[in-house]
Amino acid sequence: MAVLQIGDGGPTVRKLQKALLTAGFDPGLVDGEFGAGTEAAVIAFQHSAGLLPDGIAGPRTLRALGLARSDKLPSAIDRFSVQVVAQMFPSTPLSPIRMNLPVVLKGMADAGMPDRIMLLAALATIRAETAGFVPVDEGLSRFNTSPRGRAFDLYDKRADLGNHGAPDGERYKGRGFVQLTGRHNYTVYAERLGEPLVAKPERANEPEVAAALLAVFLKDRELQIKSALLEGDLRTARRAVNGGSHGLDAFSEAWRIGDMLTDDDEA
Structure with missing residues (x-):
């Protein structure tokens, strides 16, 4: 049907x-x-x-409603060519897009989200988190490192991240396309993906693992993200992933460009 x-x-x-x-x-x-x-x-x-x-x-x-055998969403992957995505990432060289776009699209499809809206959300998230379209380590900032402290020492005792103290802050800093952060998240998604992320957190920066992490992370928030986007509320959609508005301008610009380039009345 x-x-x-x-x-x-x-x-x-x-x-x-x-x-x-x-x-x-x-x-x-x-x-x-x-x-x-x-x-x-x-x-x-x-x-x-x-x-x-x-x-x-x-x-x-x-x-x-019992009217269809499958609940698989129609795939919009063919709308997201390197040329289209490059326009969503205007300052990014083509080579990392060519290299990493296929693994990102595969990760989203494997997670049951090959539809246009969630593909746009995934790519806009990458633009906000790592504009270079490569999985990266979180950088040092005043929010994660104290003025006279070790790198990421302000994360060491963050109970909300599940960290137990030094050296958890640096060991479980943000990584990947979605910037997975904190011992708790590394533990949860290690189990979800069957990857040894707690023992080897650097694996979160391997492209295939980073793409799978991005997809599963978005899958957990799919209804919240789509509900916000249905209302045109990009701020709430961004908050569903990031927990705040960091990167909102980049997220919004990538979303609007991609939405314009891939919208053909959902045919």
Whole structure:
């Protein structure tokens, strides 16, 4: 069954309306016309099912209603060529984009997020975290290193990062495309990926591992990110990943350029 949205009509819409009614979400007339009543019922069902409340009956909504066998999202990977991504990263040489874009796209696909919105979110995140399109170590700053202290000493005792004291601050500093930080996160994502990140935290900068970390990290926040982007709220989308607004300008610029270049009415 194809993606269904307001303005569509026919037998597939009628099936959708019947399924919504059975689930307890009345679309109004079961007439095969996807109008405002059907859209409202879809949104209510999506809220109830923990899905993105966008009013569009895509694979995940249709699967949840028992109308589709698969909830895989349509892939938009072919829209993200090196040439397109280079425009999202105007100050970045082409060579790291050519080298690392394939592993980033594969990581997102492997995590079940090959759709345009999450690919844009991933690339905009990379632009905000490491504009060079390579996995990198976190740099020294006044927020992680005291005026007369060792590198990353202000992280050593950060309980919110799960650090136990020196040398945890430097050992579990930010790394990768998404800047994974803190013993707690290294431990959680080591288990998720089956990688020895606690014993070998430098592995987070290997391109394939960094891409997988980025994808799984975004997957954990997918609904929050998409809900913010549905409202055009780039600040909240950035905060969902970073916890603040650091890099917001770069994130926003990359998002807007990529959105313009890859939008073809979601065909």
